[in-house]
Amino acid sequence: MIDPEPGQDEDDRGRRRNGLRAFAYGIIALLVLVLLAAAGVVIVTQQLGSQVGRYPNVFANVDPSTRPADSGGQTFLLMGTDTRSPDPTTGTDAAPDAVFGSQRSDVIMVATVAQDGQSASVVSIPRDSYVDIPGRGKNKINAAYAFGGPPLLIQTVEGLTRVHIDHFAVIDFAGFAQMTDAVGGIDVNVGQSSERDGVVVPAGQQHLNGAQALVYVRERYNLPGGDLDRVRRQQAALRSFVSKALSSGTLSSPTSAYSLVDTVTQHVGVDDSLSNTGLAELAFNLRNLRNSNISFLTTPVTGTGMEGDQSVVYLDETAGRDLWFAVNNDQVPQWVAARPQEQLSNTPR
Numbered sequence: 106m107i108d109p110e111p112g113q114d115e116d117d118r119g120r121r122r123n124g125l126r127a128f129a130y131g132i133i134a135l136l137v138l139v140l141l142a143a144a145g146v147v148i149v150t151q152q153l154g155s156q157v158g159r160y161p162n163v164f165a166n167v168d169p170s171t172r173p174a175d176s177g178g179q180t181f182l183l184m185g186t187d188t189r190s191p192d193p194t195t196g197t198d199a200a201p202d203a204v205f206g207s208q209r210s211d212v213i214m215v216a217t218v219a220q221d222g223q224s225a226s227v228v229s230i231p232r233d234s235y236v237d238i239p240g241r242g243k244n245k246i247n248a249a250y251a252f253g254g255p256p257l258l259i260q261t262v263e264g265l266t267r268v269h270i271d272h273f274a275v276i277d278f279a280g281f282a283q284m285t286d287a288v289g290g291i292d293v294n295v296g297q298s299s300e301r302d303g304v305v306v307p308a309g310q311q312h313l314n315g316a317q318a319l320v321y322v323r324e325r326y327n328l329p330g331g332d333l334d335r336v337r338r339q340q341a342a343l344r345s346f347v348s349k350a351l352s353s354g355t356l357s358s359p360t361s362a363y364s365l366v367d368t369v370t371q372h373v374g375v376d377d378s379l380s381n382t383g384l385a386e387l388a389f390n391l392r393n394l395r396n397s398n399i400s401f402l403t404t405p406v407t408g409t410g411m412e413g414d415q416s417v418v419y420l421d422e423t424a425g426r427d428l429w430f431a432v433n434n435d436q437v438p439q440w441v442a443a444r445p446q447e448q449l450s451n452t453p454r
């Protein structure tokens with residue numbers, strides 16, 4: 106279990122709330138890759154395409170000579186930020202020279218679609234992963250955004266994974282509950298019950314509405330694996346969400362599809378290199394992608410520990426290299442077949 110950081114108890118409520126916002130960013134950003142593929146006819150409209158926010162100059166300060174080669178597929182760096190939070194950017198003393206209250210990245214996911222559009226992977230990088238940040242030395246990976254915004258986070262992730270990042274995406278917190286309710290809720294096998302503010306999520310197979318889903322993905326401190334278990338819950342909710350949207354008939358109805366994509370586009374933001382036309386082309390290229398062909402993984406870790414007064418996650422460099430090589434070469438299904446224990450289980454805690 107990840108030990109609490111100093112000052113964690115009094116900041117518990119705020120940080121859980123921020124982690125939830127970050128998770129919502131990842132969920133809706135992935136929808137740009139998957140749900141809009143099935144509703145491509147909707148996103149091509151100028152009205153909805155123009156609702157998608159654009160982040161300018163995301164790659165402007167990334168030195169091309171240091172970047173990995175483009176593998177040919179499409180890779181998104183999905184992350185969460187909270188510009189309104191008064192809390193320290195990466196937790197008490199986690200990033201001593203970060204500007205307190207600046208943007209934070211509590212959830213980091215690398216979503217890659219194979220070149221043929223037939224398979225995809227979503228790999229979570231724990232926010233407390235102890236990594237090299239260019240020009241900053243060793244620190245938690247979620248300090249990179251606070252230190253240098255999207256360019257430094259992209260550089261850090263590319264340096265860690267040697268995977269070329271094509272696009273960058275975030276989403277507003279408000280979209281998560283709305284999207285969950287928009288598809289009629291999600292089905293999750295809950296490994297351990299959770300409760301917050303009078304909302305109970307019992308253990309076992311459950312059908313969660315938006316409010317319950319928030320409680321489910323917020324849980325951290327009452328789980329044996331702390332943040333690592335929360336990452337698994339986030340992925341389980343994401344997997345169920347995408348599966349429900351694609352299988353429930355929501356997108357087969359023009360009215361329902363329009364309403365769903367309208368909600369997505371009001372809350373999503375992507376880098377400004379992805380135009381409305383680019384979104385439409387991406388949707389068309391992903392038209393054959395199915396939820397069963399998406400692998401949900403966490404980059405391998407060796408354990409947790411302390412660096413000074415901050416709790417960190419240590420990554421397994423050897424196993425990680427194998428995974429990222431598979432991502433780069435469209436071999437994730439084969440990698441998972443050889444290591445089924447690495448795939449997200451049906452009943453995460």
